Amino acid sequence: MANIPIVPADTDQAAITKAATSSRVAFTELQRFITEALQQLGLPESDAATTGRLMAEAELQGSDGHGVIRLVPYARRIRAGGLNLTPNITVVQERPGMALLDGDNGMGHLVMTRAAEMAIEKARVCGIGWVGTRMSNHAGPASLYARMPLAHNMIGLYFAVGNANHLPPWGGLDMLLSTNPIAVAVPALHESPVVLDMATTVAAYGKVKAKAQKGESMPEGWMMDRQGQPLLDPKRADEGFLMPIGGYKGYGLALIVGLLAGTLNGAAMGKAVIDFNKDQVSTTNTGQAIMAIDLAAWGDVNAFKARVDTLVQELRASERMPGVERIWLPGEQSQTRREANLRDGIALPLALLEQLAAYALDADITPLATF
């Protein structure tokens, strides 16, 4: 089965290449370390704990591009004054089924945790709840938030404007759109929840960088150059663009997600989006949206979950293409990884561990214990 990487839909966020050498760290220790680091940077204790837990959970599920690797960039932004350590997160607009939050330029994890809690409360009353954010910041992997309603027997949907523009409109050359992700989590009965977490481009930048490191060329369809021709040499990535999924369809999806998560909320979209890796000071005015759907409003919760199980089992039992060992459901590999990482510890590449050791020394906090 050539040309068809069997990768589950939820590994898209993985933006760093795992080095051949790594050490392991326990989930609770990682959570302790990030929390301590954030507290030392000036976040109030409970806010540091919330963010630390979510960043460690990102690592747990394998979203390593959105986990502890972000600690140093976050610290850089905080020290540059680009992030409000004690935000006053306020409800700007509210109706029984919706709210619009102003995050006051606080950590995205805190703004989105509040948004998810409100969406769940509203769904309990209205059947559905939608909470949008503006003046928020990068909040880690999309699936973290889409998963929050699961424990309340609810479906979760999450949309966000990415923190740097990578996509031109279809046929264009100006990078005016981000890879605006979509995540949806649907509970099952005995099966793992179905969790889709996807950017609207065919490949993530991390995969392009990995190809460059290995000296391999990219498959056609990952990137195109400024003439619209396939770009296959990952070392020339700066000369082209990531391809949106389905061509103009992915462009349309990235735009719609940006309208729902950004423009609707009065958050940055289009030209107003700053590249948060290059600019540490300007307010990102990140926009996000979360929706919760209360299964109880539709009828018997377990009957629904049993229908999801049946569907999952039908798909998994499909006859397979030659060379395909197993049909995966979106979110299934993450779930396996979460369980293994909780049991065996999370493998972190040595380069990252060295950076974190230097950081701990500099910030005078207890270093991360590995094994």
Next chain:
Amino acid sequence: MANIPIVPADTDQAAITKAATSSRVAFTELQRFITEALQQLGLPESDAATTGRLMAEAELQGSDGHGVIRLVPYARRIRAGGLNLTPNITVVQERPGMALLDGDNGMGHLVMTRAAEMAIEKARVCGIGWVGTRMSNHAGPASLYARMPLAHNMIGLYFAVGNANHLPPWGGLDMLLSTNPIAVAVPALHESPVVLDMATTVAAYGKVKAKAQKGESMPEGWMMDRQGQPLLDPKRADEGFLMPIGGYKGYGLALIVGLLAGTLNGAAMGKAVIDFNKDQVSTTNTGQAIMAIDLAAWGDVNAFKARVDTLVQELRASERMPGVERIWLPGEQSQTRREANLRDGIALPLALLEQLAAYALDADITPLATF
């Protein structure tokens, strides 16, 4: 700019090839003809009028695969007893922000019109409204319903389970998923609304058939064979599958849309989906979902619409790739087509006109007047 068809995101529904020879028909005359035909088939007068208007509107916007070409298949199903002419559409579940409708196996257009009206009413109170359907039927192009909230200063979202399975799960061979469409419509101030209407496959079957008729081969990425290899000969289409957009991502999207529009509502999904072209008698138990988002709940409506205008203008003004004459926004070409068709009449291929003339003679209704 090779390999990059500049096609707007809303032409996906076009499933028939326009013949070189065609005649024109006025929108009102087309509406009259379909309405009369449906009434002769036994639909109550107002139900026939509602369906006739929506089917004619599908033609108006260029969704010719979902317009009057469906009249004969609908008539076949009605005569075979596969559709309830006088359904009792009921509210099965309700909360302030949601409802679940049972369509009683009536025409999808009627069930979805009722669903859209309810979603709009609920959004006025709750800020958002979501209405799901089960025991519905094929309702025409997705954008028809996503557009309904626009006139109420609302964003519309529509999800549906397609009426035949075309997609296997990623890596699989059993066709267990349909091309489950997504449509979203966002109002602007002076610009056309942004309207995305897309299936979750790279190409529609109509495009494959068109390539076969022209004797051309398909680009890599449209279809794959049962070994997972690119399928380029459109005459061998039966030996393979349409490719989902972004590979496993499109598989994930088709699954999620099916969970939200089908499984959640107790409608058909997976193995339970019947092919409505091959089976005229079995109940399709089609599931759909519509959501309305009331802009007024988010703040000043015109301020939002002006932000959409600004974004649209930024994207349109992007520097272009060589050979690209214009950057299109999703829905913009449909809007142009709608205005031209309303003014100049709708061009219908002669083969279709001949079929409709024979139908009119057989059913003893006034034939369609063309010019």
